[in-house]
Amino acid sequence: MATDLRISLTDLCSLRCTYCMPAEGLPWLSQRERLTDAEFVRLASVFVALGVTSVRLTGGEPLVHPGVVSVVERLRALEPAPEISLTTNGVTLERHARKLADAGLSRINVSLDTLDRERFARLTRRDRLPAVLAGLAAAADAGLAPLKVNTVLVRGENLDEAPALLGWALRHGYDLRFIEHMPLDADHTWTRADMVTAEEMLDLVGATYALRPRAERLSAPAEDFDVVDGPDRASWAVPVGRVGVIASVTRPFCRDCDRLRLTADGQLRTCLFAQHETDLRAPLRAGATDTELAELIRAAVAGKQAGHGIGAQGFVQPTRTMSAIGG
Ligand code: SAM
Ligand code: SF4
16 A cells, blocks of 8 residues: 555645646636545545555645644644655745644655746746745754755756756755656646756756765655765755755656545545546545545555556646646
């Protein structure tokens, strides 16, 4: 059984990243369609009883969900207590960091694609870079370590900034991970020919920094490297830095992937690229027992597709976009 569950707390978001959402946003779920906090916690308790040990809250933007702190607290109170982490765009992290840490959050990933304010405003269609940087500082202050920063590299947008982003992360002691752009964007701008591959990312960063592959993968999707030397070595906050690449497209890790995803409207997905979802909301609202819900989950996991098939002829992008699935 899978051990890693991602819960998309909301499909709403405070940014409009060009590789994720259209400028005008998406047709949002209605309040009635979204699970309530009690429903999220009830379903999570069934997953935990089935062996899930780690729950990541995501979205949309999980910090625009009003009940996020209390959800963390209630998930931590499940038995056996899962580890709770969260992926955020960081815009309102400054005022949430301490409360989240106090509620029992263990780790946080902040998505940040550029350190240039104008570029940030263009990429996310919102001028919020200072807020994100303040959020990162607040998370570090609150002890939410190790802080991970996720960066999607897009040709013609921020690719040239990759070495500078790594230098910045090393100075602050953050773990940086570069992510390949995946065909999950609402505007359907992704093309295989144009996307930046992990190989290209590593060549670019490796021209400035000495990288040594780590013997084992620290987390399933990322290939991790120790950063052992670089031109700004004296300014690093860490003795040896770390950088990772998440190469979902060019180096798929489907065989090792045991992630499950629960959408904000209670649909279970066993793969980001799945065409099929298992509805848990309808049975939940119709009064299903824990055993009945567990049976539905087990059947969905048993039917998980073997691979995402992005490279295959006839690959069809799922209707749900990244922000509606929960990346
Ligand atoms: N809003 C939060 C955030 O941005 O961190 C959480 C949800 S967001 C969908 C989760 C992650 O997915 C972010 O790191 C974002 O950069 C990444 N992402 C979004 N669209 C993507 C795409 N088409 N390909 C690859 N990564 C994507
Ligand atoms: Fe929002 Fe995250 Fe998508 Fe950006 S990547 S639009 S922050 S959900």
